[in-house]
Amino acid sequence: MTYRLTQIDELIRGQHHHLDAGDLCYFFGEYTARQRAAYSETNQLIMNLKKGNERRGLQDYRYKGAAINHVAQMITSTIGNISHYTFVPVPPSKCRTDEAYDDRMTAILRMAKIINSSLDFRELVLQNHSTIASHATTANRPTPDDIMANYTLDASLLAGIRGNIVIFDDVLTAGSHFKAMKQFLHQHLPEVNILGLFVARTAREADLTSLFDFGV
Template sequence: MRLTLIDELTRSQHPFLTQDDRCLFFGEYTARGGYAFSDTNDLIHNFKKGVEKKGRAEWAYKEWAIKRVAELINSISDTDQLTFVPVPPSKSRQDPLYDERLISVLQICQQTKPVTDFREMVYQKVSMDASHTIQDRHSPDDILMNYGFNQELALNTRNNIVIFDDVLTAGSHYKAMKSLIKHHLPDKNIIGVFVARTARNAEWISEF
């Protein structure tokens, strides 16, 4: 897996992205493809295992996936020039189903590569249904209204801010994050880095 830029050929598969959005991904995830469809599908399915499965034998696969994603992030050469901002999970911190998988990845990265800088400056106010579990997906505006911003954690960030998430689908969470961060930190460069992008067909795209 290596970082690939979303370009004119793939941008249309992510309806909320525009030409000024710079987003990169490591692999392609095929929705409804199952674990065995590809290595990326296997990684994403295990990475997204719900916290209610903690304590079961299968939890070891989630721990493996977290470590594997950390290896991918550590492969980025210019980490010392970046500040990572993880996309908050759909559940708030107070929710028993809160999943800190993205934070766990960045903590491992910081332990193995101390120059790694990450800030949880964006947080979810209240729990929402995960986008992949509902028929009518949340718009960037819906998501933005439920985001809060911690100004103290935004102090002394690096010039290049990376919005970090596991899967790029429509791009709604990325756009909400970018809008909020740009409002508070207008002079920063903002890009998106995703473990995978969802490859979609024209029929799905036409629904947006």
């Protein structure tokens, strides 16, 4: 399947209720919640990306690496003028010291930089404490303020940062992590432009009835 970037516009923004008209976000594909991998190529891609560390050594774990490489190719083959942006991955739900720590978003950007050395990425934002992954629960989901309160900035990585920051995550659902990242980064970097890039956005079945240009 050939993926293309699509902007979150006023027609679908309401499905991601933390987003507003001032948020510039793009996605490659649509992930359908409550469906299995066979439902769509995007569902399969996302589920492969989300394979946890408990599956290391099992036969299907190799699909995670293939998914990481595929998304890296999507980024480098689609985004023009990539040297104008610094990519910042949304930190995973688990801290680096947690045995369940999964750096898939950073791994994608690491591979993308191998493909195109002009890509700049930095793990500017870290979590203070591990949390429950958003896709693992539907109850008592944290607000952007709750999420932001658990963030720490790695100020050692600020030197030479580019004027446009791309917050990079796998799935856009409500948009709470994007908003937390955007607000947190703007506190420390008030002059930069910030936008979001997602491998997929969640398109709930219940919602189905109701070009990518980061201009510099």
